Structure formats: structure tokens, C-alpha cells
Amino acid sequence: MTPKPRVCEASALLIYDKIVAGYSVLAQACRATLRQSGSSCMTKAHARLALLSRPPHQPMKVKASASPSQRPASARAASACHPLPTLIAGLALPAGLMLSSGIAARPQEIGTRVGSTQPARVVRVTPKRAATVVRLSDEDRAWNAIRNSADPEAFKAFLSKYGPDSKYGRLAEQLAENAEIERLRGKEKRAADAALIMRDLAFDEFQTADLTPDGNLINPRILKSEVVAIELDREKGIALELVRVPEGEFRMGSPEQEAGRLPNEKLHDVAIPEFYLGRYEVTRQQWAFVASLPKVKEDLPPNPSQAEASRPRRPLRGAPPQADADTLPVEGVTWSQAVEFCRRLEKITGKRFRLPTEAEWEYACRAGSSKPFAFGDTLTTRVANINGEFPYGNGKPTPTAGRALPVGSLGIANAFGLFDMHGNVWEWCQDAFVEDYDYAPTDGGAYDVLNPVYRVRRGGAATFKAELCRCAMRGRAEPERTGACATCVGGTGLRIAILSQDLKLSGDDEE
Numbered sequence: 001m002t003p004k005p006r007v008c009e010a011s012a013l014l015i016y017d018k019i020v021a022g023y024s025v026l027a028q029a030c031r032a033t034l035r036q037s038g039s040s041c042m043t044k045a046h047a048r049l050a051l052l053s054r055p056p057h058q059p060m061k062v063k064a065s066a067s068p069s070q071r072p073a074s075a076r077a078a079s080a081c082h083p084l085p086t087l088i089a090g091l092a093l094p095a096g097l098m099l100s101s102g103i104a105a106r107p108q109e110i111g112t113r114v115g116s117t118q119p120a121r122v123v124r125v126t127p128k129r130a131a132t133v134v135r136l137s138d139e140d141r142a143w144n145a146i147r148n149s150a151d152p153e154a155f156k157a158f159l160s161k162y163g164p165d166s167k168y169g170r171l172a173e174q175l176a177e178n179a180e181i182e183r184l185r186g187k188e189k190r191a192a193d194a195a196l197i198m199r200d201l202a203f204d205e206f207q208t209a210d211l212t213p214d215g216n217l218i219n220p221r222i223l224k225s226e227v228v229a230i231e232l233d234r235e236k237g238i239a240l241e242l243v244r245v246p247e248g249e250f251r252m253g254s255p256e257q258e259a260g261r262l263p264n265e266k267l268h269d270v271a272i273p274e275f276y277l278g279r280y281e282v283t284r285q286q287w288a289f290v291a292s293l294p295k296v297k298e299d300l301p302p303n304p305s306q307a308e309a310s311r312p313r314r315p316l317r318g319a320p321p322q323a324d325a326d327t328l329p330v331e332g333v334t335w336s337q338a339v340e341f342c343r344r345l346e347k348i349t350g351k352r353f354r355l356p357t358e359a360e361w362e363y364a365c366r367a368g369s370s371k372p373f374a375f376g377d378t379l380t381t382r383v384a385n386i387n388g389e390f391p392y393g394n395g396k397p398t399p400t401a402g403r404a405l406p407v408g409s410l411g412i413a414n415a416f417g418l419f420d421m422h423g424n425v426w427e428w429c430q431d432a433f434v435e436d437y438d439y440a441p442t443d444g445g446a447y448d449v450l451n452p453v454y455r456v457r458r459g460g461a462a463t464f465k466a467e468l469c470r471c472a473m474r475g476r477a478e479p480e481r482t483g484a485c486a487t488c489v490g491g492t493g494l495r496i497a498i499l500s501q502d503l504k505l506s507g508d509d510e511e
Helices: 010-019 023-036 040-051 074-082 082-090 138-147 152-162 169-194 284-291 305-309 335-349 358-364
Strands: 103-105 125-130 205-211 215-224 227-233 238-246 248-253 269-270 275-278 426-432 455-458 475-477 495-497
Touching: 010 023, 023 103, 023 152, 138 152, 152 169, 227 284, 248 358, 269 358, 275 358, 358 426, 358 455
Parallel strands: none
Antiparallel strands: 103 125, 205 215, 227 238, 238 275, 248 269, 275 495, 426 455, 455 475
């Protein structure tokens, strides 16, 4: 028994395409043959021509007939009198295949070659849409690989290669923007989840001391302060520590006999409520983390200290090698950037962080001292990072770093447990700068006016002599002016503050 030839569906479609392409040629040949043949052939020939002329959208059933020996004589004569059956007899068409425009039939039974002597069965063919084969471009393949991505960098890389005007360019831009928004939301949520107020560091020990008038260290002692920490990134160990500053009253300003005193340091009494103040100045690492969070009102540069570090400075003697940048205080910060830093902390913690007021800052710096410095009548580089080449009072010159040092690296805090309140970098306060205290609040609040020319900065910096780092010394700077000038923000950083009533500690009893 002769095996039945198997024809795949794709081959059948190819055959059909060839038949359609040569349809007009076959029809013309058929007509010419009919004209040349006799009338005895016309009836069956016209019937076969009608089959060829059937509109493509009409389905065609293939019905088996008897073998050539069993067919009527008229049919056998028609087959012999024109060549059309002969033309297609050599094509291997599967029985049950329906050919129509854009439609291929699924062969239900494998038939025989047209003109075969083997009998065929009657088969009803069910139309089925032919599969469309599309050759994908490189851009299509690249797009299919990233279209469901949640990474904005994937869409940015696609745009970098194919451009915004490409086939998927505009969609890629939109998805990149959406993915970036989701990434920032996720980071903000993680930061908020990690920003926990903790009591684990409560009553932390610190070292303090006093200085004799000639600068010798005396009375070193270990004290304790209540410290809370805001964990920003637990894995990287990024946390902001704040020290509890007790409420109290003090005389703000300086007495007339104090060396280096300025007229704007008029003595007056101020009452300070309990609050918390940053144990250290904000570091570059802490700044960079908060700068990466979604903005509240304005953008923050990730490293404002980079521009500050490029500013030329006169090298000073005894300067130690540069330290790890992460623990250095951030500097070169404008006043509005410092305020934005506090806003972002408030957003992720729900706590009302802010800059300290000028009165709060001086009260915290003094830590109960009524002398020019928290450590006594003079100041040296043993307890503060200042320019030690110009001693204060009866002090002696001391080795000088000439630049900011890692926060707390000198190891000596004031009596409240606050480090680097004298020197290292200037620190912004909330207040607008005015030349006197005539209208200054007496409750520890900030004095402010609309669009002031200057804002208050306190504490001095590493390149300033001791006289300019006194507790009562009132520094000023143009709040948004960067660069190297006497009133520019160069060498200025910040530490954060919050009232105790605004800092609801975890574990506090509900009222």
C-alpha cells in the first residue's frame, strides 16, 4: 500500500499563495483551451472554470468522487480535453484543504495527490485563521525585555540607545518617570519605617573638662546626658543623635568687660523651654541620605561640601591628614537648604524638626557657663577645632587643623554633652540677624522678618580665631550667597533641634 504523503499547513499555505498569484494566468489559459477544444468539452470545462472563478470568501468543500474508471464518460472526456487538471495534478494538496483569502483550513484527514487513483473520503473542512509570522526588530526585542520593568534605569538605557523619537520612545519616557516616582515613594516609605525614635542611648556617658586661663586642661570628668537617636538607615548605621537640653533661664549676651565683645551682644534675660539639640553637627553622610529623599519645597545638592572643599585656603601648621568624608560636618549649606533638610526629616518622621533659635543655641552652647566659653576663660585646639595661632586671653598658641574635622573627634563635650559647639563649622539658626536685642523674644523663640538681608549663624569655624568663636559671638551671613566672602555661606553647616513637646518618644505613656 502506497503511504499517504503528509503535507504541513505552512506548505499548503505556500501552495495557495502560488495559486492565487497565478490565478489570472491560469484563467486565461483555461479560456484559451476552451476556445480550442470542441463543444463536447465545454460543459465540464465551464464547470471547472467556475470553480476557479469562485469568490475567495466563499468556502469550498472538497468532495471525493469515484475513481477515474468509475466516473462518467463525460467527466473523463472533460478531463482529457483541456489541460487545467493536468496543470494542478502535480501539486501535493491534502484532501480536505480549503483555500480562501487569508484563511487556511486545518486538514482533518491526510488525502492523496490530486489525480491519484486512491479513493478519498468526504471531508468537511473547518476554517481557521492562519498564523501571522512577524520578524521582530532589535528595538522590538529590547522593548519586550523591559516593558514590565520597575527599574527606571532600564527605560533610561532604552531611550539612550533608541532615542525619544523611536517607536516606543514616548512610552518609555512615561514609564521611566512613573518608575522613578515609585522608586522614590518606596525609598521614602523605607526611610519613614526606619526613622524610629529610640531610648536605647538614654543617659549616654560623655567626657568634659575645664580650661585654666592659660589653657591647661583641668577637672576632666564623665557626665551623662539623655540622648535619643533617629535611625535613618539601620543597615548603614546612619542615625541622628539628639541631646536633651533642660529648661532654664540665662543671661544672653556678654558683659562689657569681655574681650572681643561687640555692641550687638547686649545682656538680657531669656527663659528656654526644654528641647533636644543635635549632639553633633550634621555630617556629610547624613546630609546625602536626606538629600536623596523626595523634596518638600526645594532640591538639595547631595554634596554641598564639595564646592566648599575646592575653595583655596592658606595651609596652617600642624594640620592633620584629611579624614573620612562621611563623618565630616556638611558645609557650604545655604539657609534655605538647611530649612529644607529639616522639612524632609519632619516628613519622614512626623516630628517637627527645625533649626535652633539663636537663644536656644547660645543657651545650649554655654551649658550653664557665664564665661566667654563653655570651658572657661580661654579656648584652645585641645577642646575645639579653631585657629589656635591666635590665642584668647592668657592662652597660648596651639596646633591648628585649618579645616573641619570629623564631628566629635576631639572627644570633649560641654556640660550638656554637645560636641563642637565652638569652631569646626558655623551653624545656622532660625533667626533673621538684627543689630541689637531690643525686640528679641524672651521666651526662646526666633526673631524673624520678611526677606532679611542676613541670617544668624553661630559658633565660628575651623579657620576662625577663638575671639570669633565665643558663646555670645553673633555671626551673620547672606542666606543664599555661596562663594568665598566674609558674609557668604562658606564653612556653614547645621545641627537640628526640636521641642520636647514635639518629640513624642516611643514608649511614652499616653496622657
